Amino acid sequence: MNENDFDLAAQDWLQDGPNxxxxxxxxxxxxxxxxxxxxxxxxxAWKATAGFPVARLAVAAVLVIxxxxxxxxVVSRQSDRSNVGGPSPSATQSTDFPKLTTTFVxxxxxxxxxxxxxxxxxxxxxxxxxxxxxxxxxxTGQGDVFKGASTPMPTADYTFLMGEAPGVTVDExxxxxxxxxxxxxxxxxxxxxxxxxxxxxxxxxxxxEIDATVVSGQRLYLFRLLHERAxxxxxxxxxxxxxxxxxxxxxxxxxxxxxxxxxxxxxSFGYLDRRGALAPATELWDPVTQPLPDDSGRHDGxxxxxxxxxxxxxxxxSTAIPDGVSIDAWVDEYVPSACGIPRNxxxxxxxxxxxxxxxxxxxxxxxxxxxxxxxYLFILLHDRNDALAFFDAWVATIQLIPEDAAxxxxxxxx
Amino acid sequence: MDLELVEAARSGxxxxxxxxxxxxxxxxxMVAHRIIRDVGRAEDAVQQTFVAAWRELPSLRDLERFDAWxxxxxxxxxxxxxxxxxxxxxxxxxxxxxGPATPDSTQxxxxxxxxxxxxRRLPAEQRAAFVLHHYLGWTVPEIAENLGVPEGTxxxxxxxxxxxxxxxxxxxxxxxGVTSMERMA
Numbered sequence: 391m392n393e394n395d396f397d398l399a400a401q402d403w404l405q406d407g408p409n410x411x412x413x414x415x416x417x418x419x420x421x422x423x424x425x426x427x428x429x430x431x432x433x434x435a436w437k438a439t440a441g442f443p444v445a446r447l448a449v450a451a452v453l454v455i456x457x458x459x460x461x462x463x464v465v466s467r468q469s470d471r472s473n474v475g476g477p478s479p480s481a482t483q484s485t486d487f488p489k490l491t492t493t494f495v496x497x498x499x500x501x502x503x504x505x506x507x508x509x510x511x512x513x514x515x516x517x518x519x520x521x522x523x524x525x526x527x528x529x530t531g532q533g534d535v536f537k538g539a540s541t542p543m544p545t546a547d548y549t550f551l552m553g554e555a556p557g558v559t560v561d562e563x564x565x566x567x568x569x570x571x572x573x574x575x576x577x578x579x580x581x582x583x584x585x586x587x588x589x590x591x592x593x594x595x596x597x598x599e600i601d602a603t604v605v606s607g608q609r610l611y612l613f614r615l616l617h618e619r620a621x622x623x624x625x626x627x628x629x630x631x632x633x634x635x636x637x638x639x640x641x642x643x644x645x646x647x648x649x650x651x652x653x654x655x656x657x658s659f660g661y662l663d664r665r666g667a668l669a670p671a672t673e674l675w676d677p678v679t680q681p682l683p684d685d686s687g688r689h690d691g692x693x694x695x696x697x698x699x700x701x702x703x704x705x706x707x708s709t710a711i712p713d714g715v716s717i718d719a720w721v722d723e724y725v726p727s728a729c730g731i732p733r734n735x736x737x738x739x740x741x742x743x744x745x746x747x748x749x750x751x752x753x754x755x756x757x758x759x760x761x762x763x764x765x766y767l768f769i770l771l772h773d774r775n776d777a778l779a780f781f782d783a784w785v786a787t788i789q790l791i792p793e794d795a796a797x798x799x800x801x802x803x804x
Numbered sequence: 805m806d807l808e809l810v811e812a813a814r815s816g817x818x819x820x821x822x823x824x825x826x827x828x829x830x831x832x833x834m835v836a837h838r839i840i841r842d843v844g845r846a847e848d849a850v851q852q853t854f855v856a857a858w859r860e861l862p863s864l865r866d867l868e869r870f871d872a873w874x875x876x877x878x879x880x881x882x883x884x885x886x887x888x889x890x891x892x893x894x895x896x897x898x899x900x901x902x903g904p905a906t907p908d909s910t911q912x913x914x915x916x917x918x919x920x921x922x923x924r925r926l927p928a929e930q931r932a933a934f935v936l937h938h939y940l941g942w943t944v945p946e947i948a949e950n951l952g953v954p955e956g957t958x959x960x961x962x963x964x965x966x967x968x969x970x971x972x973x974x975x976x977x978x979x980x981g982v983t984s985m986e987r988m989a
Contacts, residue, residue, distance in 0.1 A: 396966070396969075396970060396973070397938065399915050399919065399973075400919065400934075400938050400966075400969065401938050401939070402912075402916075403915070403916045403919045403920070404838050404935065404938055404939040405939075406916065407834070407837055407838060408833075408834075408837055408843055409830060409833075409834055410830050410833070411829045411830050411832075411833035411846075411847055411850060412843075412847065415829075415833075415847035415850070415851065416825065416826065416829050418851060419825055419829065419850065419851040419854050419855070420822055420825060422851055422854075422855050423818065423821060423822070423825070423854060423855055423858045424818065426855050426858055426859050427859070428816055428858060428859055428860075428861060428862050681921065682921070682925060683925075701887075703887075726971060726975065728925045728926075728968060729964070730964065730967040730968055730971055751927075751964050752927060752929060752930065752957075752960060752961060752964060753927035753928070753929055753930075754927055771927065773883075773887070
């Protein structure tokens with residue numbers, strides 16, 4: 391079939407299908423519209439905010455992360471309007487607070503800060519907002535707790551709406567994220583200015599708490615001081631003056647700390663344990679007789695799947711392969727890469743000590759490896775810029791168990 | 805698109821927007837269905853699109869871009885439909901391969917079935933680019949502009965999508981060939 395024939399066949403195929411939305415669906419749409427208020431934008435559009443990417447209402451996982459994170463961590467109330475203009479460094483010297491002498495580098499959140507010598511330091515162990523452990527926590531031993539965290543801002547890839555609309559500002563985005571979650575409902579745009587590592591941010595002070603937010607390198611940083619002291623703002627400013635924002639060093643991959651062992655597919659892997667995340671395989675995989683895996687999930691019965699909730703979906707399966715066949719040829723015949731790359735031209739990868747192959751194309755990474763007479767297929771469907779690193783993190787947790795005696799089996803199809 | 809209706813809707817006239825919905829629902833549904841390949845979820849995507857468009861319409865400055873703007877929202881609503889948690893284990897309806905809308909030869913049925921299976925393997929972005937190009941007839945620059953994505957990215961998505969579909973057709977042709985030979989043996 392030449393190119394022209396293909397185009398004609400594709401156009402013909404696309405024409406085939408329903409051409410009318412049901413009356414019920416139209417009525418339901420009109421009802422939904424009736425129940426929806428129009429947004430009246432009062433402030434300048436997001437586009438007019440210099441230094442930020444074009445981003446609007448986020449519907450991606452980053453928003454989910456941020457919602458959860460801020461619900462847990464951000465409680466800001468504004469009490470002092472006199473701070474507008476940004477007190478950095480602090481106007482008031484902290485009195486009895488120890489000197490900040492030791493540099494702490496956050497392993498995940500992309501910043502460093504100086505802390506006193508004798509403190510309890512609990513570095514972040516996972517993504518901010520995903521369960522516990524997303525913030526770096528500094529307990530001073532004097533009743534003060536300083537926390538730092540960060541999360542990616544929505545990027546154009548996550549944009550739900552287009553171009554010049556809807557004109558959501560950074561402040562509005564953050565307000566939307568924390569809406570209903572903050573004790574203080576002061577819009578971020580009305581909070582006081584603060585400067586952290588040269589970046590203009592916002593700060594809110596409340597009894598017992600100070601919260602600051604600042605954006606750098608398309609990351610939203612959140613710093614928080616829990617205290618019981620009169621000079622808390624001075625203490626916060628002392629910390630803030632030592633903060634270095636290094637967004638490029640941030641790690642947006644969660645700890646895959648829960649292990650799932652699949653008897654069906656004879657493997658195990660780590661994953662982020664969240665409600666509904668894991669979908670174990672429900673049947674054995676036989677690519678010779680079963681449809682090829684696709685992105686619809688329609689043929690995912692043989693796959694152990696993990697919905698990460700972070701714009702990434704993992705799935706894995708394995709099957710017995712006939713003796714004596716060429717792995718490359720067998721894979722190309724029965725499990726051809728959706729990226730269209732023959733296996734012998736794919737890049738090498740090592741999975742649990744076994745040499746395999748990996749292919750990448752937009753929104754998809756696939757890897758195959760054989761061990762103990764079985765072919766293993768690992769797929770990551772994603773919408774992330776760091777997908778390969780995410781895939782590598784997942785691969786690092788994978789164990790191949792082809793000899794699992796307790797596993798069900800079927801003879802390999804030839 | 806009737807710009808007066810759009811202008812009225814932007815000013816908060818719900819009935820004007822309802823007219824827009826009634827007049828364009830089928831057109832958007834057809835696009836959504838070609839991308840998602842499921843009637844119910846395509847209708848969900850269209851509903852989400854109209855609700856989002858109604859909510860955000862006051863901030864649309866250039867009314868003449870309304871149609872492109874709505875299509876952009878629609879495409880992203882389709883992405884969400886395809887990616888939502890439940891959808892990874894979704895129940896996408898199979899297109900009837902034994903009852904096409906128009907009279908068809910056996911070979912055409914086989915081709916359509918192969919295209920359908922190949923298309924379901926495509927990531928959401930490739931599906932959308934392929935449909936906008938081959939179904940709506942948009943050019944690469946038009947798709948890029950309307951979706952706010954670089955032209956190179958759109959070209960890449962169409963190329964990958966096309967390669968996957970062609971591979972599906974060729975694999976099917978090989979299978980058909982083998983079957984025919986087996987029958988002859």
